Amino acid sequence: MTVIYWVRHGPTHEKTFVGHRDVLADLSDTAQIARLDAALPPDALVVSSDLARSVDTATALQGNRLRLPHRKGLREFDFGDWDGMHFKDVADGWPELSRAYWETPGDVAPPNGESWNAATARVTADVQALIAEHPKMPIIAVAHFGAILCQVQQAAGITPYQALSHRIDNYSVTEIQVAPAWGVARINHLP
Numbered sequence: 745m746t747v748i749y750w751v752r753h754g755p756t757h758e759k760t761f762v763g764h765r766d767v768l769a770d771l772s773d774t775a776q777i778a779r780l781d782a783a784l785p786p787d788a789l790v791v792s793s794d795l796a797r798s799v800d801t802a803t804a805l806q807g808n809r810l811r812l813p814h815r816k817g818l819r820e821f822d823f824g825d826w827d828g829m830h831f832k833d834v835a836d837g838w839p840e841l842s843r844a845y846w847e848t849p850g851d852v853a854p855p856n857g858e859s860w861n862a863a864t865a866r867v868t869a870d871v872q873a874l875i876a877e878h879p880k881m882p883i884i885a886v887a888h889f890g891a892i893l894c895q896v897q898q899a900a901g902i903t904p905y906q907a908l909s910h911r912i913d914n915y916s917v918t919e920i921q922v923a924p925a926w927g928v929a930r931i932n933h934l935p
Contacts, residue, residue, distance in 0.1 A: 746875050746923040749784055749884045750892045753792075753801040755914040760830050763823035763857070763890075769797035773915075777804050780915050783935035785882045791874065792886035793818035801915075802886040809884070817870025820888035824857025849904035860904045864894040871895065875923055892918050899926040 754769030754777075756762060771777065784805065792802035794814035802811070826834050826842075834854075835842045844852045849860035858866075867887075874883065889912045897907035899920045911932050912918065919929040 745921060746878075746880055747882050747919060747921050747929070748871065748895070749788060749882065750895060750918040750920060751780065751784070751801065751805065751884060751886045752889060752892060752912050752914050752916050752918075753795075753797040753886055754804075756797055760828050761823045761826045761834065763820045763827045764795070765827045766796050769800055769914075771800060771804055776915050779935040780917070781805050781807060783917060783933075784884050788882035788884045789878055790884045790886070791815055791818070793820070793888060793891065795819055795888075798886045798888065802884075805884065805886065812874075812878075815870055815874070817866055817873075818885060818887045818891055819866075821860070821863045821890035822858035823854050825855040826857060846908065847905070849908060860890075860894065863890055864897065864904075867891045867894050868898055871922060879923070895920055895922075896928060896931060899928045901926075 754771045756767045756769055758767055788809055789812055790802050790806050790809045791812040792798040792814055794816045799814055851859050851861055853859035892912050893907045893910060896910060896918060897904055913932055913934060916932045916934050918931045921927040
């Protein structure tokens with residue numbers, strides 16, 4: 745059996761869309777990081793997306809665990825032209841498109857960005873490659889809100905819209921069994 749312990753990176757304090765834009769995480773809450781570290785399996789492999797907020801959070805959790813190379817496939821959704829914009833500005837500038845993006849996620853994409861389905865295919869392919877490279881190993885994957893939610897959707901067999909109803913807080917753990925069969929053990933657990 746392969747279990748992935750998805751960890752959402754530390755907070756960025758951004759008040760805008762943050763997708764592929766590389767911003768740093770605030771890792772000053774060392775007590776929270778210590779609690780998170782203690783709640784994760786000591787023998788798990790550690791991997792992260794290649795964006796600094798995930799890389800730095802994974803480094804803070806690595807300890808004596810084996811660290812795998814960063815993976816571009818585990819990045820947050822690509823918000824395209826919306827990246828760096830405030831949510832209200834997006835809603836005002838693209839009222840119908842932004843509403844459809846959140847209410848009917850699937851093939852709807854921001855201008856020059858990525859749809860839910862495209863992001864899910866990207867993340868899932870990377871997860872499957874990771875499992876093939878490290879069969880039956882527990883994995884701590886430090887990633888992003890969207891990357892984690894699309895895996896919740898896959899594991900729970902729910903719609904993208906239903907997946908979006910879940911919170912994924914910074915430093916939370918979402919535990920998903922991915923092999924031999926998909927299943928969700930817990931979502932958004934804060935140690």
